[in-house]
Amino acid sequence: MDISQIWEALALKEGGTIIYLVMDGVGGLADPDKYGTELQVAATPNLDQIARGSACGLLEMVGPGITPGSGPGHLALFGYDPLAYRLGRGILSAMGVDFDLQEGDVAARINFATMDGAGKIIDRRAGRIDTETNRHLCSQIKESIRLQDFDGEWYLETISEHRAVFVLRGPNLSGDLKDTDPQTAGRPPLRPEPLHRNRNAQRTAKIVQSFVDQARDCLSAEDKANMVVMRGFGRYEQIPTLEARFGLEGLCVAFYPMYRGLSRLLGMETIKPPKIEDGLEGSFRALEGIYGDRYTFYFLHVKKTDSTGEDGDFESKVKAIEAVDRLIPRVVNLNPDVLVVTGDHSTPALMKSHSWHPVPVMIHSRFARTDDVKTFDEYACQQGSLGLRPGIHVMGLALAHAGRLRKFGA
Amino acid sequence: MDISQIWEALALKEGGTIIYLVMDGVGGLADPDKYGTELQVAATPNLDQIARGSACGLLEMVGPGITPGSGPGHLALFGYDPLAYRLGRGILSAMGVDFDLQEGDVAARINFATMDGAGKIIDRRAGRIDTETNRHLCSQIKESIRLQDFDGEWYLETISEHRAVFVLRGPNLSGDLKDTDPQTAGRPPLRPEPLHRNRNAQRTAKIVQSFVDQARDCLSAEDKANMVVMRGFGRYEQIPTLEARFGLEGLCVAFYPMYRGLSRLLGMETIKPPKIEDGLEGSFRALEGIYGDRYTFYFLHVKKTDSTGEDGDFESKVKAIEAVDRLIPRVVNLNPDVLVVTGDHSTPALMKSHSWHPVPVMIHSRFARTDDVKTFDEYACQQGSLGLRPGIHVMGLALAHAGRLRKFGA
Numbered sequence: 001m002d003i004s005q006i007w008e009a010l011a012l013k014e015g016g017t018i019i020y021l022v023m024d025g026v027g028g029l030a031d032p033d034k035y036g037t038e039l040q041v042a043a044t045p046n047l048d049q050i051a052r053g054s055a056c057g058l059l060e061m062v063g064p065g066i067t068p069g070s071g072p073g074h075l076a077l078f079g080y081d082p083l084a085y086r087l088g089r090g091i092l093s094a095m096g097v098d099f100d101l102q103e104g105d106v107a108a109r110i111n112f113a114t115m116d117g118a119g120k121i122i123d124r125r126a127g128r129i130d131t132e133t134n135r136h137l138c139s140q141i142k143e144s145i146r147l148q149d150f151d152g153e154w155y156l157e158t159i160s161e162h163r164a165v166f167v168l169r170g171p172n173l174s175g176d177l178k179d180t181d182p183q184t185a186g187r188p189p190l191r192p193e194p195l196h197r198n199r200n201a202q203r204t205a206k207i208v209q210s211f212v213d214q215a216r217d218c219l220s221a222e223d224k225a226n227m228v229v230m231r232g233f234g235r236y237e238q239i240p241t242l243e244a245r246f247g248l249e250g251l252c253v254a255f256y257p258m259y260r261g262l263s264r265l266l267g268m269e270t271i272k273p274p275k276i277e278d279g280l281e282g283s284f285r286a287l288e289g290i291y292g293d294r295y296t297f298y299f300l301h302v303k304k305t306d307s308t309g310e311d312g313d314f315e316s317k318v319k320a321i322e323a324v325d326r327l328i329p330r331v332v333n334l335n336p337d338v339l340v341v342t343g344d345h346s347t348p349a350l351m352k353s354h355s356w357h358p359v360p361v362m363i364h365s366r367f368a369r370t371d372d373v374k375t376f377d378e379y380a381c382q383q384g385s386l387g388l389r390p391g392i393h394v395m396g397l398a399l400a401h402a403g404r405l406r407k408f409g410a
Numbered sequence: 411m412d413i414s415q416i417w418e419a420l421a422l423k424e425g426g427t428i429i430y431l432v433m434d435g436v437g438g439l440a441d442p443d444k445y446g447t448e449l450q451v452a453a454t455p456n457l458d459q460i461a462r463g464s465a466c467g468l469l470e471m472v473g474p475g476i477t478p479g480s481g482p483g484h485l486a487l488f489g490y491d492p493l494a495y496r497l498g499r500g501i502l503s504a505m506g507v508d509f510d511l512q513e514g515d516v517a518a519r520i521n522f523a524t525m526d527g528a529g530k531i532i533d534r535r536a537g538r539i540d541t542e543t544n545r546h547l548c549s550q551i552k553e554s555i556r557l558q559d560f561d562g563e564w565y566l567e568t569i570s571e572h573r574a575v576f577v578l579r580g581p582n583l584s585g586d587l588k589d590t591d592p593q594t595a596g597r598p599p600l601r602p603e604p605l606h607r608n609r610n611a612q613r614t615a616k617i618v619q620s621f622v623d624q625a626r627d628c629l630s631a632e633d634k635a636n637m638v639v640m641r642g643f644g645r646y647e648q649i650p651t652l653e654a655r656f657g658l659e660g661l662c663v664a665f666y667p668m669y670r671g672l673s674r675l676l677g678m679e680t681i682k683p684p685k686i687e688d689g690l691e692g693s694f695r696a697l698e699g700i701y702g703d704r705y706t707f708y709f710l711h712v713k714k715t716d717s718t719g720e721d722g723d724f725e726s727k728v729k730a731i732e733a734v735d736r737l738i739p740r741v742v743n744l745n746p747d748v749l750v751v752t753g754d755h756s757t758p759a760l761m762k763s764h765s766w767h768p769v770p771v772m773i774h775s776r777f778a779r780t781d782d783v784k785t786f787d788e789y790a791c792q793q794g795s796l797g798l799r800p801g802i803h804v805m806g807l808a809l810a811h812a813g814r815l816r817k818f819g820a
Contacts, residue, residue: 063806
């Protein structure tokens with residue numbers, strides 16, 4: 001049995017308010033030239049002060065050695081076993097553009113791409129075309145295409161730059177298709193083959209192939225965006241919400257679509273994303289603006305700690321962490337019953353990618369068993385009172401610290 | 411779901427090279443007269459230096475309180491859940507003498523033993539008769555015996571000294587039989603009873619009883635080896651290989667048959683065992699000789715750390731550890747992407763037997779989250795960044811550090 005089912009059975013409808021501050025990809029690795037990890041090198045007086053009043057530890061989000069995508073990492077933090085709930089990138093992308101997914105819809109993430117004369121993808125992002133061009137190409141495709149042997153509905157929605165999302169709606173569809181995105185430049189796009197011998201999957205594969213073929217024809221006059229590649233096919237199935245499971249009325253403050261999409265999938269409400277020019281401060285201001293009695297669970301997402309890590313830019317990741325540190329007193333001042341500060345996975349600048357390394361976490365609450373951890377980083381948290389645990393444990397601990405779990409047994 | 415299935419699904423065909431240096435039974439207990447454990451008392455400057463550049467921790471190989479045999483201990487290290495894959499000693503022994511096991515064969519380990527006039531086993535090793543005598547007795551038995559009600563084939567192969575292996579081949583056999591070895595001197599041999607009421611097990615028990623009865627008659631003139639006792643019955647079933655599961659082309663360097671047998675069972679290749687007179691250095695030299703592009707996973711097994719522990723010889727175990735320490739720079743110099751140093755279980759000299767105590771482990775790699783552990787021993791590793799974990803985790807971590815696991819989810 002998954003431990004989260006026990007929390008579900010014990011969850012109260014009332015209790016304290018919880019804030020999750022998730023610094024995407026915050027965990028790192030020591031860079032020999034920098035004398036520490038990103039968190040160690042960053043000057044974080046405020047995070048460190050919170051650590052001194054928190055129970056600290058480390059989280060392994062999915063399992064030993066397993067590098068989580070952002071979806072599984074967040075699912076774990078929200079108390080959903082990421083091995084049981086598998087969400088494709090297509091589903092997450094569709095939710096992220098406010099697309100109203102219905103049970104049974106099949107979604108895939110699309111990249112506009114550049115294909116050479118020999119039929120090889122030479123740029124998987126079509127030179128990062130601008131969002132306006134993307135919108136124009138999407139409406140062009142929508143007008144010109146008639147999918148073969150398909151009498152349902154289909155949708156093509158711009159996300160941003162080279163990114164779009166494709167949705168099929170109708171009976172007997174399957175999300176068990178292979179990516180057409182070859183993942184590496186210099187290779188031809190792949191066919192959307194079924195993952196197994198299943199009639200619905202075979203049928204859906206044909207419909208998708210018909211879409212790809214016609215989209216290619218439609219885009220043939222384009223310089224850069226003359227092809228589409230698709231990945232992360234998935235079928236949308238309703239997931240029990242945070243409220244149904246744990247009695248939490250959730251609100252998400254996130255700039256990036258995927259995180260808003262995932263939050264909605266779990267029944268959280270989302271607010272209009274902060275303006276990009278307001279930067280991180282805009283997110284904190286938005287949280288302050290809405291914080292109150294209406295919600296009992298607030299999720300504030302910080303992206304830049306991950307994107308700077310993906311860029312391999314150690315110094316910028318340090319700065320992104322320091323920017324959070326300067327703003328975090330505003331979250332503390334909201335005085336939630338429980339403040340959880342953590343990440344959804346590690347993204348060491350040294351590796352320029354997500355990684356499997358455990359992520360530091362602190363739970364700040366008047367009922368936390370505080371420990372000797374005096375700084376918020378990977379090494380200090382190793383000595384914390386929470387120890388090294390699966391990421392999914394955080395939700396149970398947050399609920400407990402918020403007085404939201406009944407006693408188990410008599 | 412077993413976490414190793416997730417690694418399987420994420421495993422890449424390409425990536426870095428991994429070396430496992432397994433010091434059998436290396437974990438120990440502090441002897442009050444010696445001021446520490448075997449690892450603490452041993453002078454190990456080289457192991458300690460590796461520790462300073464590694465992620466360190468402790469492994470519980472099978473489960474809390476469970477003392478692993480060498481089979482389960484190694485299966486865990488190789489990423490095979492030892493609770494799911496049960497290998498009898500018979501199967502391992504057969505593989506260790508290069509016996510060509512076929513699916514469905516039933517094997518058992520045999521000891522030549524000394525029985526007194528009252529029918530009690532007084533020496534379970536028949537005074538450790540020499541290997542030549544063993545061979546002679548085996549061919550004598552093979553010539554004189556006709557198994558009752560059995561029209562299949564059967565084999566009896568010398569291992570060394572008092573050790574041999576027995577194999578039955580034919581339809582409808584079962585490996586679910588109790589040992590005939592009473593385990594303690596002064597007791598009569600037991601009957602090979604079926605573990606449960608099953609027609610195949612009952613039939614196989616009868617065949618084995620017929621073998622034992624005739625072998626006793628055949629050996630009746632012998633001074634020492636006048637009886638056989640059998641243990642570790644098992645039926646051979648193919649196990650998915652390391653290559654099929656994790657994309658690793660493995661090579662085993664081990665002196666003892668059982669470890670080579672287990673390695674072959676998992677699809678590793680083995681080389682001719684190093685000459686016994688070359689000692690430990692022969693094993694390291696053999697690894698250096700074969701290390702290269704052909705394999706991606708190397709398993710170097712050191713036996714003496716276990717056998718000295720079994721003998722209760724603290725000082726000799728310390729010396730065995732120091733001998734490894736002197737040689738280990740040669741493994742480091744091969745410059746693998748990942749070097750794992752650990753044991754398959756503890757064998758504290760104080761207990762003269764395997765034990766359940768967790769085993770220190772270190773993972774040396776440029777992507778290891780190094781910690782403050784400065785010496786390789788049971789107490790220092792407790793403070794390491796890997797924490798205390800199930801032994802099976804090591805394979806997932808080794809694969810991750812070698813860049814051999816894809817990201818999980820989007």
